[in-house]
Amino acid sequence: MKFTFTSLLVSAAAMSLVLTAPYANAQGTLTKSDVEAIVKKVIQDNPELILNSVKEYQMKQQAAMLSKASQNIVAMQGDLKNNPNSPSAGNPNGDVTVVEFFDYHCHYCKQFYPALAKLMDEDKNVRIVFKEFPILSEDSALAAMAALAVYSIDKSKYFAFHTELMKSSGAFTMDMLEAKAKEVGIDPDAFKKAMANPDLNKEIDHNKELAQSIGISGTPGIIVGTELIPGAVEYDALKAKVAAARQAAKEKRS
Numbered sequence: 001m002k003f004t005f006t007s008l009l010v011s012a013a014a015m016s017l018v019l020t021a022p023y024a025n026a027q028g029t030l031t032k033s034d035v036e037a038i039v040k041k042v043i044q045d046n047p048e049l050i051l052n053s054v055k056e057y058q059m060k061q062q063a064a065m066l067s068k069a070s071q072n073i074v075a076m077q078g079d080l081k082n083n084p085n086s087p088s089a090g091n092p093n094g095d096v097t098v099v100e101f102f103d104y105h106c107h108y109c110k111q112f113y114p115a116l117a118k119l120m121d122e123d124k125n126v127r128i129v130f131k132e133f134p135i136l137s138e139d140s141a142l143a144a145m146a147a148l149a150v151y152s153i154d155k156s157k158y159f160a161f162h163t164e165l166m167k168s169s170g171a172f173t174m175d176m177l178e179a180k181a182k183e184v185g186i187d188p189d190a191f192k193k194a195m196a197n198p199d200l201n202k203e204i205d206h207n208k209e210l211a212q213s214i215g216i217s218g219t220p221g222i223i224v225g226t227e228l229i230p231g232a233v234e235y236d237a238l239k240a241k242v243a244a245a246r247q248a249a250k251e252k253r254s
Contacts, residue, residue: 072214073226079210080129080223085203087130087151089159090120094127096245098238101133101211101221104143104165104172109220112232113166119238126242130162131207133219139172144204146177149194150186160184225249 073080081097102109119126132148134140143165151158164180181191211221222229225245
């Protein structure tokens with residue numbers, strides 16, 4: 001905000017050329033009080049200057065953040081796309097990988113899920129990597145552990161379990177998660193045993209560190225190619241991002 005106000009002050013000073021007369025002293029110069037009065041009048045007469053300045057500053061900050069994130073994504077491609085502990089779905093040899101950092105209690109993640117599912121259904125050359133990133137509540141972490149437990153038992157059952165949790169509402173409990181795991185074909189005893197594996201927490205902690213390194217602080221954090229999309233998007237926007245990443249990769253190969 002300091003930068004914003006400074007920009008406003010500069011603008012106000014420029015405008016003061018047309019406002020000097022009412023505030024100039026006998027020597028024809030402006031004092032500090034004169035300038036403050038001019039700035040106050042400019043703000044009162046043109047309140048949109050502050051709004052526009054704030055918007056411009058936020059846009060610059062966002063652009064800088066996304067640019068830095070893209071550089072970090074390039075540097076961390078292996079961990080993002082090829083970590084064997086991260087569940088994946090779609091075409092394992094797909095030419096475009098979409099990575100999602102998510103929380104099972106995140107409303108926007110649930111909102112984004114249909115777009116992701118539709119993409120997998122319609123684009124048979126895309127791969128999805130799921131990064132369990134529980135940051136909203138303690139039972140979010142329990143749900144994330146349960147999903148990773150299912151993945152450790154039977155990788156082919158992960159997406160079905162993920163879908164069940166994305167469509168669920170309310171708190172996650174062990175009984176509920178065990179029942180959901182059983183619904184998708186996971187043996188209850190195997191599930192309980194897998195849930196006790198300390199490596200599940202280690203993987204979640206690793207995802208949190210990875211997210212921080214990239215610049216992801218909320219959910220969903222979506223990566224398409226080397227671009228970070230900070231928040232849920234509709235299907236058409238997601239499809240366009242995938243097409244752009246596919247074209248960029250094609251141009252890079254040629």
